[in-house]
Amino acid sequence: MVYNQKKNTDLPFYERLNRYLHTLQFQFPDTYPSETITPPPWTVKLPDCNKSLIRFNKTETNQTIIKKNFHQIMSHFQEYNHIYTDASNTENGTAAAFTTASGYNSCHKLSKASSVFSGELTAILKALEYTRSHDNGKTVIITDSLSAVTAISQLYPSHPILILIKKELHHLQQQNKTTHFVRVPSQMDEIADRLARDATDIDELHTITRTAKFDLKQIFKEMIINAWQAEWNLSKSKLAEVKKTVLPRKIYSLERKQQTIVTRLRLGHTRITHSHLIDKTQEPTCEICHCPLTVKHILIECEAYNRHRKLHGFPSTLAELLKEGCNPSQLIDYLTDIGSVNEI
Template sequence: MSNTEESFAIVSDSQGALNSIKSRFPRDPLVQRIQAVYSNVVEVGKSIFWIWVPGHVGIRGNVMADEAAKRATGVRHVDVQVVRHLDLKAALRAALVHPKPWRPPLLLSRIERVKIHRLRIGYTQITHAHLLRGEPPTVCVHCGNQMTVEHILRECPVLEPIRQSFHLIDEVGEILKQPQHLKNVIKYLRSANIFDML
C-alpha cells in the first residue's frame, strides 16, 4: 500500500467472504491473516472500507481477478502458504473417492513374500527357532558366528562373494525396502541354500 493514500476500498461480490472477515473469532487461517493485515493498516492511521457489490457490475478489478483465476486453473503447481481445513478435507475426500493407482505388484510368490516379511521383522526360523526349543542360538555353518538376519544379508564373510554376485548393497533396511532389490535377495538366499531355512 502506498504511504500517501489514507483510505482504501476493497470491493467484493462475495458477501460470505466479507462476513467471514467481520466475524469475531474466525477459524479459517486465511481470514485470520486478513484480519491481522487489516489491524496493522488501521494501527498506522489508514482506513479500509469493505464494499459488497452483487455480481461484477462492470468493476474492472473483479473482471481482472476472474481472468487471473481462469489462467491459474492451467498452472500445475500452486504455492499455498496456508491450507484451510476445509480445503484439506476436500482434498482428502477426493483422494478417497479417486485413489491413485497402486504400484505394480512385485511378482513374488506367496512363500517369497513370507520370507521377505520374516527378514524385515528380523524373526526367521533359522535365527529364532532355538528360543522355542530352549536351545542355544543357531550358528552359521560357514563361519561359526551366531545366525541373525544381519549376518545372513551382510556379515557372513563366506557368503560375501555370493552377495556381490547379486549386487546386494550393505544397508539391510534398504535391501528389504527397495522393490528392485527383493528379487536379488531371493536369488541370493536360494543360491546360499538359506531360503528354505527362513
Template sequence: MIVLSKIDYGIYIYGNSPKTTLKYLKSPYHQAARRSICAFPTSPIKNILAEAGLPTIEERHRELISKLVVKLIFSKNSVIDKDIHQSIRHKSKKRIQSSISKIIDKAHEMELQFKKPRKILLSYPPWHIKPDSILMNLAHYNKANTSNSVYCSLFSDISSELKKDGWEFIFTDGSKSLSHTSFAVTSENGFILRIGSLPESTSIFTAEAFAILHALKITMENNGKFIICSDSISVLRAINNPNNNTDLISSIRNKIAMMPKKIKLMWTPGHVNIRGNEEADKAANSAKEAPVFQFNAFTKQDLKTRINKNLKTLQQTEWSLYHHHYKKVNPTKSPPKYPTNLPKRKITNFVRLRLGHISTTHQHLLTRNNHPICVTCNTTLNISHILENCQISKPIMDSVFKNLSIYDTLKNPNSKNIENVNKFIETLKLTL
C-alpha cells in the same frame, strides 16, 4: 481382526488409562499379530506390527481420537456445541476432565485449530434450483478434442446473447500449491473484486467453491443481473447434485435459489485464453505473494485429509528414529503384499528373515543358552552378520542373488524373490 475390533470399541475409555492397564490389552493384540504372520516369538513387536500392517495401540488411539475431533467440529448437536464452547473457554484444567475436553487437548497437541465454522441456515431445498440457473453449454464439448479458438468463439457467442439481456459476467478461480491455497473473484476485464488466502490443507475443490460463494455475496450486494463463471466442473456438478448436502455447497445452492432471476452459474474451460478466466487465474496465483485476508474455510474432508497427513508424518518421524535390521528392508514402514500361489512355509521363511529373528540366531533366548558364535568368522552370530559379513554366506548370496543385494530382494516380496530367499536358506542350512 477380531481382537482389533474389540480394542477399537473401548479405545475411548482406555485411551487415558495407566500403562499397567494397557498391558492387559497389548498382550493379546501383540500375540494375535505375531501369530497372523508366523513370526518368531522373540521378534520385536514394532517389527511385527509394521510387517502385519497394523498400528500400535498408541497410534490407533491417536487415529480414533482424531476422527472424533472432526465429528465434534462439524457437530450439529446444540448440547455438544455448548460443552465444546465451555471446554474451550475454561483455560484451567479440571481435576477430572470430560471426554470432550480430552479430545480438544488432543487436537491442540496435533496443532489443529479447534474453531468451528459458521453454521449455515438452509431455507431452500435443492430442488428449488432452476435448470437454467447453472449453464453447462460448453461442457458438452470434449476438451481434449476442442481447440482453444473454438472454445473462445463458443463463449463469445453465448456471452454476447446474454449481455443483450443485461447479464454481467464475473469470473472465479482457486489456486493450490504445496504451501499455499487461495481464491480470487474478478470482473471480465480483470478488476479484482475479492481475493483471499485459505488454510494450507484446504483442497482445490473447496477453494473453487469458496470463490463462487464470495462471488454470490458480491452479486447480492449490487444491483443488476450476474453470471458467475467458474472452470471447476466438479463444483458445479456438486451444486447440481441434490445428494450433496455439505455446508459449503448447500450455502451456494441456497443463495442461488434466493435470487434465480439475478444470479446464474456458468462453466467455462480453464486455460483456453478466455480473458476473464485467465485474469481470475492470475489473481488467484498472485495471492501467494501479496498480503491478503486469511479466511478460515475448510470442509470435513479437508480436515480429515490434514489429520491423516499429520498422523502419517508423525508415524514416519517416529519410524525414522528407529534403528534395527528390519528398517533396511522396510524403510517406509509400508505393509508388504505377498503372493497367494506359494506355500505358507516359504512365505514364513521370507517374513522371518525380513524381521531379522530366526531360530539360528535367537533360539538361545528361549533355551537360555549362550549367544551363538559364527565358527568361521569367530564373531557373534546375528542376522546382520549372516547377510553382510559372513565368509560362508557371501559366496552363496552371490550365486543365488547374482547382482542384486539381499536387502533389495527382501524389500520386494514377489514369487521369484521368495523362491531365491528360500534357496539361500536351504543352501546355508539356516533354521527358521
C-alpha cells in the same frame, strides 16, 4: 473425570482423540459453523450447469476442437456477464480468485488447512457475492473444477461453503437474476488460474481464516503420520533399520511363499534365526564366523557367502538391500544359491 475413576472402562473415541491432540499441542483452526439451509433446499432452483466439454480428453484432443466447442457454448451467453473462477494450492497455502470480462479481479487467500476443493467453492462464492451487487441480471460462471460444478447441483449439500453458495443463489433468484455454470478444461481458465496461483505468494493479502471441517481430516492424517514417524525414527527394531518410513510399503506381485520370505527378512525374524524361541533351545550361531546367526549376518556379514553376494550384486548395507523397492528376485536367488531359501 468419571473415566479416571473407572480404570477398566475404555474411553470414548472423541475423548481419546481429544487427549491425543492435546499431547500433540494441536490448536483447532476456526471452522465454519454448522448450519442448515434457509430457505428449504427444495425451494431453491438448481442452477443450470453445462458440463458437455468433459467428453473431450484434453491430452488426446486437439486444442482447436476444444476451443471451438467452448466458443460455441459461450455463443449462447453473449448477453451474460462472464466470470472466470479458479483456485490454487501450493506449499505457501491455498488461494481463490475470479476475474470478470470487464477486467475486475478478486483474490482471496485461504487458511493453509483449506483444500483445493474448498478454494474452488470459495472462488465461486465470491463471484456470486460480486454478482449480487454488480451484475446486470445475467451471469455465467466459468470454472475448471468438475467437482465443484457437480457439488453445486446437490439438493442437500453438507459442505459449509456449498450451503453459503446455495443461499447466494437463492438471493439472486429473488432478485430475478439468472446464473449459469460452465465447466471448462483448465487451459481455458488461464487468467483466473494465474491470479489464484500468484495470490498464494502474497503475504499481505487478506486471509479467510475459517476452514471447512471437511478439510481437517487431511490435517489430522498428516499430523498423526508425522508423530508416528518421529516415534519410528527412534525405534531400535530390525524393521526400522530397513523401513525408514511409516507409509504403506510397495506390494510386489510375488507368489505367497516368495512374499513371505521377503517380509520375514525385512522383519528380521526367520525360521533359521528364531526357531530356538519355540523349540526352547540355544540361540543359533554361525558355524564359520562363530557369532550369533541373524538375518544381517546371512545377507551381509558372513564371509562364506562373499562370492555369492558379489555374483548377485548385493549392496554393502542391510538398509540398502532391504529398502522399499528392493529386488525380491535378487534376494530369493541368493538364498537359493546358498541353500537357505527353505530355512527362512
